[in-house]
Amino acid sequence: MVWLDKKKRQEQLRNAKVQADRAFFGYERIHTTEKTERVLHHFNSVARHYDFMNTLLSFGIHYAWKRTAVRMLKLAPGDRILDVCGGTGDLAIMAANAIGPAGQVIIYDINRAMIQAGLPKIINTELESRVRHVQGNAECISFSDRHFEGVMVGFGIRNVTRMQKGFEEMYRVLKPGGKMMCLEFSKPTWPVFRWLYDFYSFHIMPFLGELIAGSRKAYTHLPESIRMFPLPDELSEVLKRIGFSQVSYRRLTNGIAVIHLAVK
Numbered sequence: 329m330v331w332l333d334k335k336k337r338q339e340q341l342r343n344a345k346v347q348a349d350r351a352f353f354g355y356e357r358i359h360t361t362e363k364t365e366r367v368l369h370h371f372n373s374v375a376r377h378y379d380f381m382n383t384l385l386s387f388g389i390h391y392a393w394k395r396t397a398v399r400m401l402k403l404a405p406g407d408r409i410l411d412v413c414g415g416t417g418d419l420a421i422m423a424a425n426a427i428g429p430a431g432q433v434i435i436y437d438i439n440r441a442m443i444q445a446g447l448p449k450i451i452n453t454e455l456e457s458r459v460r461h462v463q464g465n466a467e468c469i470s471f472s473d474r475h476f477e478g479v480m481v482g483f484g485i486r487n488v489t490r491m492q493k494g495f496e497e498m499y500r501v502l503k504p505g506g507k508m509m510c511l512e513f514s515k516p517t518w519p520v521f522r523w524l525y526d527f528y529s530f531h532i533m534p535f536l537g538e539l540i541a542g543s544r545k546a547y548t549h550l551p552e553s554i555r556m557f558p559l560p561d562e563l564s565e566v567l568k569r570i571g572f573s574q575v576s577y578r579r580l581t582n583g584i585a586v587i588h589l590a591v592k
C-alpha cells in the first residue's frame with residue numbers, strides 16, 4: 329500500500345522545482361494556491377478537536393516525541409525561539425519552560441483557529457509573558473534575518489505548500505550557530521509494524537476522525553500526506569543543500585516520527 333518508492337519521491341521533489349505552481353495535497357496534485365486554501369480549511373475543521381485527537385490517535389505518545397525533540401535542541405535560559413507551524417503550542421510550551429523568564433517563544437502559524445485553540449493552555453499561566461503568537465505563512469516569515477537562537481517545526485512542514493521555501497526561511501531567521509529542529513512523521517522501518525501502521529492509518533484513523541471530529545476527509549488526508557513526505561536521508565539532503573550543517577536525525581517509535589537537527 330501507498331508509500332511512494334524512492335524514484336517517485338525524487339520525482340516529486342524535482343517537480344516541486346520545475347512545476348512551481350503545482351503541489352500535492354495528500355495524493356492529489358493541485359495548484360499551489362489551492363493547496364494553501366485547502367490546508368487552511370483542513371485545520372479550520374480540526375482545530376477544536378486537534379489536541380484531543382492527537383492524544384487519542386497517538387495513544388499519547390506525541391507528548392513523549394515532543395519532549396524528546398525539545399530536549400535535543402538543548403535550549404538555554406534567555407533563548408529566543410520560533411515555533412513554525414506552532415498550532416496549539418505544545419512544542420512552544422515545552423520550550424518556554426526550558427528558556428526561563430528571560431527567554432521568548434513565538435508561535436508562528438497561518439491558521440487563527442489553531443492559534444486560538446491553544447490559547448487556554450497559555451493564558452493565565454506563568455508562561456503567558458514568554459509566549460507570543462504571530463499569524464503568518466512559513467514561506468515568508470515576518471521576522472528579520474538572524475533573529476532566533478532556535479527554530480523548530482513540529483508536524484507542520486508537510487503542510488507548507490513549498491516545503492523548501494519554509495526551511496530556507498527558517499535558515500534565514502536563525503542566528504549563525506543557531507539550531508533548527510524538525511519533528512515529522514515518517515515510514516516505520518520494520519515491515520510487519522509498517523503493515524499494522526498502514527492498516528491503522530487508513531482504516532481506524534479516518535473512522536475515528538469521522539466519529540469524533542466529524543471529518544473523515546481530514547483524517548484521510550493526514551496519512552496520505554505522511555506517505556508523500558521525504559524519507560529521513562532525503563530530508564537531510566534538502567537541509568544540507570539549503571546550507572544547514574551538522575544535519576542529523578533520530579527515529580522514534582520504529583520511525584513513525586523522526587527528529588531532524590541542524591545548525592546554521
Ligand SMILES: C[S@@+](CC[C@H](N)C(=O)[O-])C[C@H]1O[C@@H](n2cnc3c(N)ncnc32)[C@H](O)[C@@H]1O
Pocket residue numbers: 367371412413414415416417418419436437438439442464465466467481482483484487488489
Ligand atoms: C499538524 S499541525 C502541528 C501543530 C503543532 N506544531 C504540533 O506539533 O502539535 C500543523 C500546523 O501547521 C500550520 N500550517 C500549515 N501550513 C502553514 C504555513 N504555510 N505557514 C504557517 N503555518 C502553517 C497549520 O495551521 C497547523 O496549525
